[in-house]
Amino acid sequence: MVIRPYGYAIWEAIQDYLNVKFKETGHSNMYFPQFIPYSFIEKEASHVEGFSPELALVTIGGGKELEEKLVVRPTSETIVNHMFTKWIQSYRDLPLMINQWANVTRWEMRTKPFIRTLEFLWQEGHTAHATLEEAEKEAMQMIDVYTKFAYEQAAIPVIPGRKSRVETFAGANRTYTIEAMMGDRKALQAGTSHNLGQNFSRAFGTQFMDENGQIEHVWQTSWAISTRFVGGIIMTHGDDAGLMLPPNIAPIQVVIVPIWKKGDEKSAVMEAVASVQNILKEAGIRVKVDDSELRTPGWKFNFYEMKGVPIRLEIGPRDVTNKSVVISRRDVPGKQGKEFGVSMDPSILVDHVKGRLEEIQASLLEKAIAFRDSNIVDVSSYGELKEAIAEGKWARGPWSASDADELKVKEETSATIRCFPFEQPEGAKKCFMTGNPAEEVAIFAKSY
Amino acid sequence: MVIRPYGYAIWEAIQDYLNVKFKETGHSNMYFPQFIPYSFIEKEASHVEGFSPELALVTIGGGKELEEKLVVRPTSETIVNHMFTKWIQSYRDLPLMINQWANVTRWEMRTKPFIRTLEFLWQEGHTAHATLEEAEKEAMQMIDVYTKFAYEQAAIPVIPGRKSRVETFAGANRTYTIEAMMGDRKALQAGTSHNLGQNFSRAFGTQFMDENGQIEHVWQTSWAISTRFVGGIIMTHGDDAGLMLPPNIAPIQVVIVPIWKKGDEKSAVMEAVASVQNILKEAGIRVKVDDSELRTPGWKFNFYEMKGVPIRLEIGPRDVTNKSVVISRRDVPGKQGKEFGVSMDPSILVDHVKGRLEEIQASLLEKAIAFRDSNIVDVSSYGELKEAIAEGKWARGPWSASDADELKVKEETSATIRCFPFEQPEGAKKCFMTGNPAEEVAIFAKSY
Numbered sequence: 001m002v003i004r005p006y007g008y009a010i011w012e013a014i015q016d017y018l019n020v021k022f023k024e025t026g027h028s029n030m031y032f033p034q035f036i037p038y039s040f041i042e043k044e045a046s047h048v049e050g051f052s053p054e055l056a057l058v059t060i061g062g063g064k065e066l067e068e069k070l071v072v073r074p075t076s077e078t079i080v081n082h083m084f085t086k087w088i089q090s091y092r093d094l095p096l097m098i099n100q101w102a103n104v105t106r107w108e109m110r111t112k113p114f115i116r117t118l119e120f121l122w123q124e125g126h127t128a129h130a131t132l133e134e135a136e137k138e139a140m141q142m143i144d145v146y147t148k149f150a151y152e153q154a155a156i157p158v159i160p161g162r163k164s165r166v167e168t169f170a171g172a173n174r175t176y177t178i179e180a181m182m183g184d185r186k187a188l189q190a191g192t193s194h195n196l197g198q199n200f201s202r203a204f205g206t207q208f209m210d211e212n213g214q215i216e217h218v219w220q221t222s223w224a225i226s227t228r229f230v231g232g233i234i235m236t237h238g239d240d241a242g243l244m245l246p247p248n249i250a251p252i253q254v255v256i257v258p259i260w261k262k263g264d265e266k267s268a269v270m271e272a273v274a275s276v277q278n279i280l281k282e283a284g285i286r287v288k289v290d291d292s293e294l295r296t297p298g299w300k301f302n303f304y305e306m307k308g309v310p311i312r313l314e315i316g317p318r319d320v321t322n323k324s325v326v327i328s329r330r331d332v333p334g335k336q337g338k339e340f341g342v343s344m345d346p347s348i349l350v351d352h353v354k355g356r357l358e359e360i361q362a363s364l365l366e367k368a369i370a371f372r373d374s375n376i377v378d379v380s381s382y383g384e385l386k387e388a389i390a391e392g393k394w395a396r397g398p399w400s401a402s403d404a405d406e407l408k409v410k411e412e413t414s415a416t417i418r419c420f421p422f423e424q425p426e427g428a429k430k431c432f433m434t435g436n437p438a439e440e441v442a443i444f445a446k447s448y
Numbered sequence: 449m450v451i452r453p454y455g456y457a458i459w460e461a462i463q464d465y466l467n468v469k470f471k472e473t474g475h476s477n478m479y480f481p482q483f484i485p486y487s488f489i490e491k492e493a494s495h496v497e498g499f500s501p502e503l504a505l506v507t508i509g510g511g512k513e514l515e516e517k518l519v520v521r522p523t524s525e526t527i528v529n530h531m532f533t534k535w536i537q538s539y540r541d542l543p544l545m546i547n548q549w550a551n552v553t554r555w556e557m558r559t560k561p562f563i564r565t566l567e568f569l570w571q572e573g574h575t576a577h578a579t580l581e582e583a584e585k586e587a588m589q590m591i592d593v594y595t596k597f598a599y600e601q602a603a604i605p606v607i608p609g610r611k612s613r614v615e616t617f618a619g620a621n622r623t624y625t626i627e628a629m630m631g632d633r634k635a636l637q638a639g640t641s642h643n644l645g646q647n648f649s650r651a652f653g654t655q656f657m658d659e660n661g662q663i664e665h666v667w668q669t670s671w672a673i674s675t676r677f678v679g680g681i682i683m684t685h686g687d688d689a690g691l692m693l694p695p696n697i698a699p700i701q702v703v704i705v706p707i708w709k710k711g712d713e714k715s716a717v718m719e720a721v722a723s724v725q726n727i728l729k730e731a732g733i734r735v736k737v738d739d740s741e742l743r744t745p746g747w748k749f750n751f752y753e754m755k756g757v758p759i760r761l762e763i764g765p766r767d768v769t770n771k772s773v774v775i776s777r778r779d780v781p782g783k784q785g786k787e788f789g790v791s792m793d794p795s796i797l798v799d800h801v802k803g804r805l806e807e808i809q810a811s812l813l814e815k816a817i818a819f820r821d822s823n824i825v826d827v828s829s830y831g832e833l834k835e836a837i838a839e840g841k842w843a844r845g846p847w848s849a850s851d852a853d854e855l856k857v858k859e860e861t862s863a864t865i866r867c868f869p870f871e872q873p874e875g876a877k878k879c880f881m882t883g884n885p886a887e888e889v890a891i892f893a894k895s896y
Binding site for chain 2: 055
């Protein structure tokens, strides 16, 4: 997959936001090698089992056959633990909290742009702690950072929760996830945070001396969000006319299209356009002027609608005379989304545009919540689940059945447990599969 | 190589600066796959010749032997051209100017942290133009961006110039370089910019229709700076006590060390420390407080000297009473670099610290220029060159001899032509090797 500038700019917006949050929560960026000796991968039993079908292997380097094959990292827990073992001696070295922005490789046969690709970009956080409680708190904190990002920046109303045992990350004790409903109602796992327990620290001998002089294995977490999230944004908010980007992460928040017919109109229009551009830019708004003379205004309207730019400003000769602009909202089609005669006066225009951007941001989230909620069905029997899934919906119901039952559901309906949501209904529950008491409801859906 | 947080933070400072400059000069970030089919690499004859000894090859993916070996990118000209060929049709699509931040792999046997590593991080710019003149202008513009960065941010007085034919990038017509003198007087090639001519566009059939309807091959450039530059900063400015970081790219510009002995002194000192920290932070200064009670102030002084933090502030009980701080400059050792009784008043302190940071930035550059200039010898015979190189210096002299002569110098002295500097002395010159007329002086040195 090649990531072209517009998609990459969305990824940069994701990076800019998360980088600040990661640093605020005490993490430092660093970088680990991407080639991992095969023997490292083999050290944690369930990890190698989970990842070995997906590995890309380097066997030749500098013209020679290598003695030990090198794995192109599918994730970095093993090489991170190899280094943590050298860096950690005592409780004074803990917690150790790092993050890396990197490319990873997982051999995929059925690829889909942004969602499932052989190589993708991501951030992976890795932490080591003195106690299980601290590791658990960290894993929860990071899924919370992801949840807030999804709601507030990407306008995606993800459902945070815990993965089932079957769906837990290879090498983790617990996996937390945020699950997003795409426009086609398939689920997208948009970010995960793992409580790794002592699985990797035991495999790699990552130990520390505690305050009482006892040698213990560290407790660890890891957590990641990838370029898949860019696909999630595209598939949550689009419509038939193209993308619809949430203002907070849109590479272009406002596009200005100058309109003029006769040659003598041009200079006045372009002067006004430049002035409005400056006013918005100074106010911190990401604005682009498309003054190309190779395309008509109508072509540009369609083009930036397709690109999902939240607001379009049109400025023509009459607007120049009236010292006003025409504003169109991407999320409200047709005349309803159009305002005429909005003053160019900086003190009015800036507040007006900022207000509209906020409205669009809120409105996209609201619509996505309504769509999500109208497509989740509460079920109390396996028959009801099958029906919901067959209709393309998500099914939510009490679940305490076995791993084997979970795999049976997958085989028969293609739906998997997306998560046990953190938000649970009150009261006694009965497993819809077995009729036994159940502590929690689970959400089932087909997924990417 | 693992890049730990402090080194990575220097790389982030480099990224932050260059990213802005690249965008200002019209480039967009994007991302290309790192696995390149082997057949791509073979298409440009001198490119494959130059890179094939250094390649890492993936031969197994998803458990199966691959039909075509994949090269882990050593640089991306080939895959970029593969895509450019699809994206470029007409002169309207030009110039096409992109950049990518990525990891690259070159199989190195003799590695050295930051300077020569099997995998490193870099940015690689790639552009396509309608004319040779435009490509040449772009290649020169980017070496100029690098030169300004080196001088103004990294305080490294690099010498920009053109590589000899022997040292030109595999696949380029011309390579421009910035050459830096390290503390041990070895040369470091710190950044390069290539005019690729039509070499890759002919190999990949990257063509466009010009304004007259003629089909032409595009003219291209590529240019790169890598994590090697972090090594360059470290090896330019250090002394026996450790690093010495230029304030403009130092992850920590000011470290505050609180000093207190009796328990009842602590709260007043820490209150003053917090207040000073806030004052500096608000002013945009990167400040860190080290309030650990596990280490003594003396230990901290040494530690942050070693880390190269430009300014240290000490605040003790007497300073609290006087509402003042003690300031120490990293670049001026001992008492001379120490100021007592600098007022904590924000209106005085901020200007004072900012002024000192600027002085340190300027002083590091000045010292590096003096060091460089005292270690370059003008030579007018091969004997003089041998003498200069044997003393560990750089030799500068008129050169118009053959590639074979250049290789002879390398064999006999280990020195190579680093560049024909852009800045040339006036007047007629005679090649110091052959006695023939020479148009330019070249700089010879041993290098990393």
